Amino acid sequence: MQRAASFPEPMETVEFAIAESGSWTPSIEVIAETLATQSIELRNELAGVVAEVHVQAGQTVNQGQPFLRLETDEERAKLAARQADLKLAETNYRRMLLVVEKGAASEAVRDQAEATRDSLTAEVQELEATIGKKNIRAPFDAVAGLHAIEVGQYMTPGELITTLVGVSNTLWVNFSLPQQLAKLNVGDLIDISADGFYEGTRKAIIIARDSVADTSSRNVRFRAEINNDDGLLISGMALVAKVPTGTAQTGQVVPGPAIRYDSNGSFVFKLEPVESDAPRGTHRANKVYVELNGERDQQVLVIDGLLAGDMVAAVGSFKLREGVLVNALTPAGSAE
Secondary structure: OHHHHHOOOOEEEEEEEEOEEEEEOOEEEEEEEEEEOOEEEEEOOOOEEEEEEOOOOOOEEOOOOEEEEEOOHHHHHHHHHHHHHHHHHHHHHHHHHHHHHOOOOOHHHHHHHHHHHHHHHHHHHHHHHHHHHOEEEOOOOEEEOOOOOOOOOEEOOOOEEEEEEEOOOEEEEEEEEEHHHOOOOOOOEEEEEOOOOOOOOEEEEEEEEEEEEOOOOOEEEEEEEEEOOOOOOOOOOEEEEEEEOOOOEEEEEEEHHHOEEEOOEEEEEEEEEOOOOOOOOOEEEEEEEOEEEEEEOOEEEEEEOOOOOOEEEOOOHHHOOOOOEEEEEOOOOOOO
């Protein structure tokens, strides 16, 4: 016993951190997807053989600009014939009007001539519409996606030509939240990150919330709008949306390694200075239970149990116990 009493008091070495005041807004990160504000799958309505291709993959096109043309020789020949028939029908109709006015023919003859003229007019319009449908044009200013359409290729009705994405400096960002967290309002701001495309985050503004929740997942869909002036983002990309889930909370920020857990909850070891004439150690560990409110960038917000300026054990805190002598080393890092 005398020999044991001669041993120096046990001591542990840890790195410390100083609790700093901070304000955090609770948030959740979810996967989001970009969507062009204007986009369609361009398809042909009628079958036919490709006669001309005017737009290459990735080319920017203007509204009304020809994209491709299917062969229309047969329709144009029929149109010329019907236009000739219509011209004759117009002449016969005008002649019948004069004859009926003079009483030399019945009104039934005039009506028959009028019906013939109207029928041929409809046939001409139908052929013109068919020719128009075989001349496929861009419905709006857009960038053409990849395609492999070649002259001479036969296309069946409804075949995919390419995807057209509207020219715009903004994109939509769609994401879903669990129903208990779906408290965003139109006009709220969220942070969007895209690793590998730009550093940090960009702001997006909520522009719409779905009117129903998904019946299988109970998630609610949201749509935000993000600026894309530099064109780094394209439609269909996966992003990360950081969405606020509550109001801002104030507290003390400490490093994540400072937080320990037991059956009673979360706690830290607050370091109290020892007497200046103590032979060993600089502080003693004091176990303090704390209330947390989320983690961010390896930092934790403590909303109860600590004050700004409190010194806590950080790296190596797992070695401590209540009242143990501590050799506190230079801080591992300051709280953000």
